[in-house]
Amino acid sequence: MPLFIGLMSGTSLDGIDAALVDIAADTPPRLLATHGAAMPATLRDALWRLCHAERVSFAELAAAEQAFCALQAETVAGLLAASGTAASGIAAIGSHGQTIEHAPWGHGEGPAYTLQLDNPSLLAELTGCRVVADFRRRDLAAGGQAAPLAPAFHEALFRSVEEWRLVLNLGGFANLTLLPPAGDERPPLGFDTGPANALLDAWHARHRGGRFDVDGAWAASGRVDEALLERLLDEPFFHRPPPRSTGREVFHLDWLTSRLSGGEAPADVQATLAELTAASVALGIEMAREALAAPPAGRLIPCGGGAHNPDLLSRLARRLPETPLEDSRDLGWPADWLEAAAFAWLAWRRLEGLPGNLPSVTGAAGPRVLGGVYAP
Secondary structure, eight states: OOEEEEEEEOTTOSEEEEEEEEEETTEEEEEEEEEEEEOOHHHHHHHHHHHHOSSOOHHHHHHHHHHHHHHHHHHHHHHHHHHTOOGGGEEEEEEEEEEEEEETTOSTTSOOEEEEEOOHHHHHHHHSSOEEEOOHHHHHHTTSOOOOOHHHHHHHHHOOSSOOEEEEEESSEEEEEEEOOTTOSSOOEEEEEEESHHHHHHHHHHHHOSSSOGGGHHHHHSOOOHHHHHHHHTSGGGGSOSSOOOOTTTSSHHHHHTTOOSOOOHHHHHHHHHHHHHHHHHHHHHHHHHHHTOOOOSEEEEESGGGGOHHHHHHHHHHOTTSOBOOGGGGTOOGGGHHHHHHHHHHHHHHHTOOOOOHHHHOOSSOOOOOEEEOO
């Protein structure tokens, strides 16, 4: 039974997710155990500064990297203890690291880049496990966007013989995967649709404190400002054909406030941001269907933190009347653990010498084996 651990820390900076996954070539991946570790406030603040700083010292980067790696190791130890698994029984840890900046288009005349804070050598020392890391830059080197990478895992889990399916990850940012039925010659298509929780969380923190709007209750209390929504949707990113990916480099509070008239009620802005997520997802689905000449999907499978937001899900349902939403748990996978599990699966692909990217998603010149291997 080959066991792999996937580690994921997303743009919300709220913690590290760890998933223990049984992966073999002849059977579907099986989620065996999960464990999460909250991000300490000091580390979260340090990472937040790095994500928004114009200049950073190497000492500050090194300190944050070491603290982040120590938290990763603690999370792995917690997962192993909770599952009763020995470190010697782990084939590899797939570590995504913490994205600090993602600019696959480059800046000005500079080269394209993506930066994930990580120290796989130290993680191998601390855990006694082989580590696979640095998944994104190989795709970038091949001319790809280096993101999203999860659609290849979505294909492995959710591709159906009978119907088209959509998988929607609602993390800090939303990414979409459109899966043709098995046997259809058209390739899967996936790309970022825009912000999901990132702006909602930031606006809520500014006006009400706390990390997020529980159940979308504050957004549900407001009214959508249609004029503001139109201004937000004017952002060129939403109309750019795939391949495409994005992050805080484009969508942040300054981006939002530059589009406010100044008289909006905060709750109405929150409602409008929730509607922006739903509208941009619907726009992305329309774009994906046109690209593949696809019929309406048989179902949409939400995952990530936004899958627990009933207000956001109801907005999506209204925008997508032809496509029912299905709980990922009904297909055997809890919504919160798909991203971490994806990096366990990518680690397995790396050890098997198999490609981890989908060129139809990232725009890379071809399939590539992703990641570097670090022995314990």
